[in-house]
Amino acid sequence: MTIDVELFESMRLELRRGSLVLAVLACLRTERYGYTLRQALAADGLEMEESTLYPLLRRLESQGLLLSEWREEEKRRKRFYVLSPMGTAMLERLAGEWRGINASLDKIL
Amino acid sequence: MDMVERYLEAVAAQLSAEERDDIVAELRDLILSRVEAKEEALGRPLTDVEREAILKEIGHPLVVAARYRKGPDSLIGPELFPYWLYGVKAGLLILLVVSGIGLFIRLISGTADAGQDIAQAFHGFFGSGLTLIGALTLAGAIMEHYAIRPKWLTDWRVKDLGAFGLSDPSWWGASVKSASDRIGAGAGPARRPMWRTRAMRSPRDFGAEAAFSFLAVGLFVLWWVGLVHFPGLSAIRIDGDLVSVSPAPIWAVLFAPILLYALGQMGIDLFTLIRPQAARMRAVLAILVAVAGLWLTWNIFEAGHWFTLSVGAEQARIAGDGVLLDFDRLRELRNGERDLTGVASTLSLILTWALAISAVSLVYTIVANAWRAVRA
Numbered sequence: 092m093t094i095d096v097e098l099f100e101s102m103r104l105e106l107r108r109g110s111l112v113l114a115v116l117a118c119l120r121t122e123r124y125g126y127t128l129r130q131a132l133a134a135d136g137l138e139m140e141e142s143t144l145y146p147l148l149r150r151l152e153s154q155g156l157l158l159s160e161w162r163e164e165e166k167r168r169k170r171f172y173v174l175s176p177m178g179t180a181m182l183e184r185l186a187g188e189w190r191g192i193n194a195s196l197d198k199i200l
Numbered sequence: 201m202d203m204v205e206r207y208l209e210a211v212a213a214q215l216s217a218e219e220r221d222d223i224v225a226e227l228r229d230l231i232l233s234r235v236e237a238k239e240e241a242l243g244r245p246l247t248d249v250e251r252e253a254i255l256k257e258i259g260h261p262l263v264v265a266a267r268y269r270k271g272p273d274s275l276i277g278p279e280l281f282p283y284w285l286y287g288v289k290a291g292l293l294i295l296l297v298v299s300g301i302g303l304f305i306r307l308i309s310g311t312a313d314a315g316q317d318i319a320q321a322f323h324g325f326f327g328s329g330l331t332l333i334g335a336l337t338l339a340g341a342i343m344e345h346y347a348i349r350p351k352w353l354t355d356w357r358v359k360d361l362g363a364f365g366l367s368d369p370s371w372w373g374a375s376v377k378s379a380s381d382r383i384g385a386g387a388g389p390a391r392r393p394m395w396r397t398r399a400m401r402s403p404r405d406f407g408a409e410a411a412f413s414f415l416a417v418g419l420f421v422l423w424w425v426g427l428v429h430f431p432g433l434s435a436i437r438i439d440g441d442l443v444s445v446s447p448a449p450i451w452a453v454l455f456a457p458i459l460l461y462a463l464g465q466m467g468i469d470l471f472t473l474i475r476p477q478a479a480r481m482r483a484v485l486a487i488l489v490a491v492a493g494l495w496l497t498w499n500i501f502e503a504g505h506w507f508t509l510s511v512g513a514e515q516a517r518i519a520g521d522g523v524l525l526d527f528d529r530l531r532e533l534r535n536g537e538r539d540l541t542g543v544a545s546t547l548s549l550i551l552t553w554a555l556a557i558s559a560v561s562l563v564y565t566i567v568a569n570a571w572r573a574v575r576a
Contacts, residue, residue: 126234
């Protein structure tokens with residue numbers, strides 16, 4: 092049985108969308124700037140478009156989950172992000188939720 | 201100006217003043233980091249094409265800037281859209297009926313200029329229709345922007361849902377029963393099978409089709425009798441020359457039969473709207489009109505000459521016969537010349553096949569309706 096490639100792609104994106112926030116929060120336990128964060132995510136198999144990642148970082152920061160700081164590195168000013176204390180607590184709760192969903196899905200699948 | 205700066209300027213123009221510098225600085229760092237990484241991998245500076253490819257990957261400035269915008273992503277979001285669509289559909293149909301009734305009253309009360317009245321009715325309908333759509337869109341956008349959700353959107357009761365049939369004109373004729381009766385009788389969408397053949401379709405489906413057909417054929421009738429004009433039909437442009445299109449004598453000969461045929465079709469549509477349950481009568485009427493259509497199609501085909509294209513003294517006929525009904529000729533369609541004679545030949549072939557397909561479709565209509573008349 093062949094499946095509709097476009098339909099699969101849209102469902103795959105929908106599936107990924109919710110987990111990307113969790114991945115970004117988890118990656119920012121270590122301080123990073125946007126470009127290196129994207130590379131770290133890609134290295135772990137989670138490719139993310141810049142146009143999605145950067146606005147997401149700003150949103151998470153405005154929600155108080157991230158802290159940011161402009162600093163000069165390699166002769167250029169870069170904005171570094173790291174989890175705030177609230178972000179750390181949120182990551183812990185979300186990771187627990189994720190594991191629960193994963194365990195339930197594993198049973199069903 | 202550097203290509204990257206030009207790109208950033210386009211993004212900056214879409215952002216609010218208070219966060220513009222911050223976002224642009226971060227984007228600049230992202231772009232330059234990507235450029236440097238690529239240059240390191242290639243061991244040489246990037247060409248303009250390669251730099252542009254990176255910018256294209258990041259996205260169009262409008263899209264990139266939109267991602268940073270606070271507030272809703274769409275004018276009317278998925279939660280409000282069904283209400284907006286219902287409002288537009290029901291509102292337009294009510295406007296159409298009100299305009300139609302107003303026009304009808306003016307026409308039967310002995311108007312001095314029927315053409316002007318019809319034109320005014322069309323003008324009035326389109327004007328108020330556009331105003332209605334604009335007003336609903338504005339109201340929806342305000343509700344979306346300020347996250348307003350009136351009580352009637354969230355706190356609804358099943359017994360109040362009857363009015364929602366208004367967006368489907370076939371319910372106007374068929375709604376002799378209450379909404380609750382319809383649900384009880386199982387005619388509502390909840391008990392519909394996943395797929396249905398035409399024979400299994402409900403009167404509502406035929407009603408929607410009939411309403412659309414009535415309006416479309418009505419517009420054709422108005423054009424046919426000269427009350428409505430569509431610019432661009434009497435002349436086409438070929439290779440920069442304005443070519444006039446004149447109808448062949450067959451259209452004058454068949455003027456009255458074609459008008460009667462169209463009015464007959466409108467009659468069936470009206471009958472379907474008023475008596476959606478009368479399946480057998482509808483099938484019989486459809487057979488009669490389809491037979492008339494078949495007779496007309498044959499006469500038009502038999503005439504063999506349908507239009508004449510002329511530019512200055514040069515003329516070419518759009519004409520055809522059975523010889524053109526050959527698949528090899530269809531395959532050669534794309535190789536047709538772009539001059540006057542070539543375009544006339546192409547149009548001749550297309551019209552011949554259109555008439556043949558129309559004849560087959562009419563025969564199918566006759567057979568299918570005969571079957572429905574027997575089964576109903």
